[in-house]
Amino acid sequence: MVILIILIPMSVVLALLAAGMFLYMNRQGQFDDLESPAFSVIADDDSVHADQHDPPVA
């Protein structure tokens, strides 16, 4: 089972990577509000995010 010598350090690195990624996302505020973003998926109008900086039509 020599493969363990490679696999176990790899799993350690992967776990640390996952934790680092989570910390980064958390710092960006992605987990602050878990309710409102659900609605941007339900509404099938994606233009909001596509043309954010267009002047208002009204």
Next chain:
Amino acid sequence: MTTGPLLPVTASPDPGTGPELCFHCAGPVPAGERVLAHIGGQQRPMCCPGCAAVANLIEATGMAGYYRARTAPARRQSGEAGAGSVAPGESAYQAIAIDLFDDPVLQRAFVAAGAPGHASEAHLQLHHLRCGACSWLIEGHLRKQPGVVAAQVNTLAARLVLRWDPARTGLAGLVQALRGIGYDATPWQAGAQAAVAQGQQRRRLAEMVVAGLGMMQVMMYAWPIYIADSGDMTAGEMRLMNWAGLVLTLPVMLFSAQGIFRNAWRGLRARHLGMDVPVAIGLLAAFAGSLFSLWQGSGPVWFDSVTMFVFLLLTSRWLEQWVRGHALAMTGRLAPAVPAQALQIDPEAHATRPVAVVGLRTGDRIRVPVGEVIPVDGRIVEGAGPVAEALLTGESTPNWRGIGERVLAGSLNLGEVLDIEVEAIGADSTLARILRRMDQAVAERAPLAGLADAAAARFVAALLLITLATALWWCWFAPARALGITIAVLVVSCPCALSLAVPATLAASTARLARRGLLLLDGHALETLGRSRTFVFDKTGTLTMGDPRVDIDWRGTPVERRPLLAAIAVALEAHQPHPFAAAVDKALRTAFPVLGVQPVERRCSVLGQGVEAEFHGRVWRIGKREFVAALCPEADGNLAADGRTVDAVVEDAHSGEAWLGSSDGLALRFRFVDALRPGAAELVAGLRARGAHVALLSGDRPAAVAFLARQLGIDDARGGLSPEDKLEGIAALRGDGPVVMVGDGLNDAPGFGAADVAVAVGRVTQALARGAGAIVPDGDLASLAAAIRESRSALARIRQNLAWALVYNLCAIPLAASGWLTPWEAGLGMSLSSLLVVVNGMRPWSS
């Protein structure tokens, strides 16, 4: 929902047969000229041009998906209050003049200005937010405005964090865009505090997730070692696994468990053995023992137990704080005690302009329209009328304030436009002084030790003694095994019943109570509610509704004659600034919706007595009984024969009344009744039945207080108290054990600080919520009764868990101390015990 048709959220259960409803706000569409809007490819009925304008704008900006995603109808746009104009849980607010949003003085309170060339950030409280789709609509609409960098809405707290480029657009324009789609915003001044709270929330989440990741991966390394038969794995492979476990346990110990160690250290230094002390000892012992084994190359390794325990502990604490965070976020929707805007009078131009209250100076003159909250302490220079000071003094009836008299910030102007000369603003106002007294009382109050904290102190002491005895014993008889067995004792002695189960119990109970309408803001409030034997209530607005209602006594008037009498009363009372004139008018108009104001002649009002006028050639009077009865001396005899009981006379004195009559005698009686809050009688009766001491401390007139106390059977009732008197009254009652204070106004605020738990009910302002341990925004006192029951049940569950912890440790510690327990069994025992106490803690109560 995604492919569903565009349907209005209907108010009537069957839209097919009911009246036609507005597509935007689900209000009834008036007959006559139809207003239509083209939404989603169809003409939709609209109730008013206001709704149509908003709906058209939403459609034109490509946001019509809002109508599909929403779960509640929008706010009605036309001026008069529609059926759904104020949603439950939404508080009234005073709108701010649009230009003022660009005023740097106002902006100081809620805008963080960016460096030149960078975005500014504003924290705003949103109004008329109904569901998550509203947030989506607002975010989408604002992001389309030029110059907006980011717009983020928190639906629960109804808050908006807006970042924009000040070089390209002003904040006023953005708020105007918000108003265009039917919402409104006011400055949210606690934004900076909330940013700190958010930082802490992120930190807790990060600690928990790191512990979770560590736990899962460390378990992977531990598992093969548990199940491997001897010979399956080489010693080198085992050591590799253990080293990998150490690498992943290090972040858990150093980052995730930091808070636990810091709390334990703080507790030790303050000579207070809290719950975190045994946890920290157990964690350190297991970690140090594992390190020792690893260094020696043999012996048990507990990295999996360490990470799992940290993860479970942080999860149950995070859950508790998350549930409470929901409740705290809801307080953001409460109304601020004073508005942010005032109308300043320009002495030269004789005109008013909206300014920020923070920018006012002593000596400035401001105008307060009818129905608005007075923003400053000051002296009236023009106008006179009733001012409701119930929130500040507890008086149920408004006071008449004329030229030269003082008015206080936070009171409500009911009758007439008042011009006020500013005397004190913000921190110098009476309101701020009362709130400072509250904060001071909170700081001075000795905190109650929780059940589990008290048990933890005894637990640590016993554990340390046993560990010491074990270590000495084994050092004497078998020094080689001493270290391993001592560590096993520390690992197996599970402080989980103390540390895990309490937050889990509180989280479950807090969530259950939130569904019943009581929001717990303070972690200790739940435990203390169940243990308290003394309950102090405020009167006006707490046990009563605080909103006098007019009860019309027709005194046998035939039904067909009633509209005429109502018309006469309305005509006489028209434009009268008496506090109750408006209430009478409202009550009559509710009874007779088509009442118009008819002209009267020779009206004259007698100060403090009533009004006299001629209506179609006949003299009528409305006002005090003696004043009206003087029109017909012979009719006064009827009154004595009315057979009114002593109680009724007392009640009249308490509630106030007005009569309408002519020379034919007294025709109508209006009684002003401050009705009991729903659930008040049951709550007080329930508390008394359990033998609790119930006290009524009120700022209202002693007669009114005594009347209510008799009605509810409260023996200890005191009236005419100042906020400071209330504080002293509660401090005196604290001698007999923990005190619960229930109140609604700022006059209760110092008392809130002194009580062990403060419960704010009804139309609570943000300032008061700061001192409260729990709030009941809809004012249903039945929720408070439920909270007391829930609290007792939670205490029972905590006690059961403590008993279990005792039994478990009595069995496990001797086994470990005598060296019978393998590390594997110790870990399993600890996990099962944790699971048991958490499940028991979260179990719903049975009544």
